[in-house]
Amino acid sequence: MNRPAAYPVVPVTLDLRGFHTPPRSLQECVALWKRLEPELVTVDPLAGPRVRFDLGEEGEVGVWFLAPAAARLPLGPGTPFAIHGVLESAVVRNTCATCRTSGSTTYAPYRCPGCDEGRRVGRVCEAHAVFLDGSLRASCVRHAPVCRCGTAAVAWCSGVRCRSRTAWCETHLCRHPGDASVAYCADCYAERFPECEVQQCSDTGYICCEHRTLAAMKPCGRRVCADHVRRWQVYGRFSRGVALCSRHHRGLGSTSAEDLIDIVLAGTVARANGKRWKSASNRRVQLPRISIIRHILINTRGAVLDMEDIDRLFTSLERRLRGLPSRDVTVSSALDLLARHRTSRREDIERFRQQHVEGHAYFNRMIDALRRAGRWQLADAVEFSDFRPGSGILFVKVPEHLVGLFKGKRRANIQQLEQQVGVSIQVERRG
Ligand SMILES: [Zn+2]
Numbered sequence: 001m002n003r004p005a006a007y008p009v010v011p012v013t014l015d016l017r018g019f020h021t022p023p024r025s026l027q028e029c030v031a032l033w034k035r036l037e038p039e040l041v042t043v044d045p046l047a048g049p050r051v052r053f054d055l056g057e058e059g060e061v062g063v064w065f066l067a068p069a070a071a072r073l074p075l076g077p078g079t080p081f082a083i084h085g086v087l088e089s090a091v092v093r094n095t096c097a098t099c100r101t102s103g104s105t106t107y108a109p110y111r112c113p114g115c116d117e118g119r120r121v122g123r124v125c126e127a128h129a130v131f132l133d134g135s136l137r138a139s140c141v142r143h144a145p146v147c148r149c150g151t152a153a154v155a156w157c158s159g160v161r162c163r164s165r166t167a168w169c170e171t172h173l174c175r176h177p178g179d180a181s182v183a184y185c186a187d188c189y190a191e192r193f194p195e196c197e198v199q200q201c202s203d204t205g206y207i208c209c210e211h212r213t214l215a216a217m218k219p220c221g222r223r224v225c226a227d228h229v230r231r232w233q234v235y236g237r238f239s240r241g242v243a244l245c246s247r248h249h250r251g252l253g254s255t256s257a258e259d260l261i262d263i264v265l266a267g268t269v270a271r272a273n274g275k276r277w278k279s280a281s282n283r284r285v286q287l288p289r290i291s292i293i294r295h296i297l298i299n300t301r302g303a304v305l306d307m308e309d310i311d312r313l314f315t316s317l318e319r320r321l322r323g324l325p326s327r328d329v330t331v332s333s334a335l336d337l338l339a340r341h342r343t344s345r346r347e348d349i350e351r352f353r354q355q356h357v358e359g360h361a362y363f364n365r366m367i368d369a370l371r372r373a374g375r376w377q378l379a380d381a382v383e384f385s386d387f388r389p390g391s392g393i394l395f396v397k398v399p400e401h402l403v404g405l406f407k408g409k410r411r412a413n414i415q416q417l418e419q420q421v422g423v424s425i426q427v428e429r430r431g
């Protein structure tokens with residue numbers, strides 16, 4: 001045998017465009033080749049580079065010789081072939097399910113979740129796609145969104161509850177007051193534009209009541225408009241106070257000093273942990289000084305407490321929190337705030353003591369003046385409350401039924417006393 005050691009490989013391309021069941025795997029491809037090869041080796045590539053094999057019902061398969069002149073002839077059972085390429089008819093992968101029912105194949109760029117036909121999510125073409133306001137999601141005409149009431153929906157709700165996943169009919173939608181292209185369902189609208197708690201108030205209740213306690217940190221949340229909100233100015237005159245609804249504002253007067261301090265602490269913990277307050281100012285959120293707390297207690301409950309008493313309220317609250325079996329975030333940040341508060345409390349107590357001494361000197365002078373004027377009833381009843389050296393104001397406590405007598409007509413008596421004592425005199429405000 002003078003057969004060469006190896007035949008040169010014959011390169012071919014398979015044309016499967018006329019074959020109805022193109023092979024899906026390598027095995028199927030090899031199986032198809034084995035059916036073609038016995039007949040293929042009988043042809044002469046030089047007679048024509050493209051050969052067609054009729055496979056009856058299955059269609060036909062073409063074999064293209066890529067380099068007929070280079071093939072060693074004749075071909076035979078030993079000829080090695082190499083498939084360099086396969087031609088297949090183009091397949092539109094994403095086809096419109098609606099168009100398919102009428103027998104046509106259309107490219108479908110959008111998904112219709114309704115057309116899933118038990119397989120993947122179905123598709124819908126440009127012409128059959130339905131879009132509603134409020135979202136870019138599409139559907140086919142047949143699966144166009146329906147409102148809960150059964151009528152065709154016209155828009156997706158952009159509210160926080162629906163997040164553009166629920167569509168509603170025109171009757172069940174409320175349009176955004178400033179932008180009619182944005183719509184909400186009734187629940188989402190109420191959440192976005194809450195009503196003020198005051199009946200007949202047409203303003204939006206954008207402000208939530210911040211009343212909370214250490215034991216229940218979730219705030220009351222009742223909605224109030226900017227006009228009707230009550231600010232409890234616990235952080236002084238220049239910082240935004242705690243927002244309160246009418247019910248909680250009314251309740252302050254009958255709340256014990258311990259519970260008022262609990263509310264102030266809980267509110268401050270919420271601010272210290274809230275992002276809004278952290279970014280709003282670089283200063284660390286702090287508890288109000290006890291000099292402010294003292295006035296809060298006077299104004300809300302009419303309770304005049306010594307600085308030492310107020311300090312004791314804070315210390316015992318701190319002790320109670322330390323004694324808790326477990327510490328959550330609230331308790332830890334409350335203890336943190338209380339620890340930082342301690343220094344300022346000591347300062348305030350010391351300052352108060354000094355003012356007390358100075359203030360008592362003025363107070364005694366005032367009592368002497370009352371006695372000299374023969375106003376004995378007042379001299380016995382009036383009590384010292386506070387003295388502010390900065391503004392030179394002496395605060396005194398006067399029994400309710402004697403206030404008029406103490407002040408005199410158009411404050412005439414007070415003015416006379418002020419001249420004699422040398423400071424402003426004010427009756428401590430209650431309630
Ligand atoms: Zn279509």
Ligand SMILES: [Zn+2]
Pocket residue numbers: 112113114115122124139140141142143
């Ligand atoms: Zn559909």
Ligand SMILES: [Zn+2]
Pocket residue numbers: 157158159160161162163166184185186187188189
């Ligand atoms: Zn909604």
Ligand SMILES: [Zn+2]
Pocket residue numbers: 147148149150151168169170171172
């Ligand atoms: Zn509806």
Ligand SMILES: [Zn+2]
Pocket residue numbers: 196197198201202203224225226227228
């Ligand atoms: Zn209002």
Ligand SMILES: [Zn+2]
Pocket residue numbers: 209210211220221222244245246247248
């Ligand atoms: Zn409230």
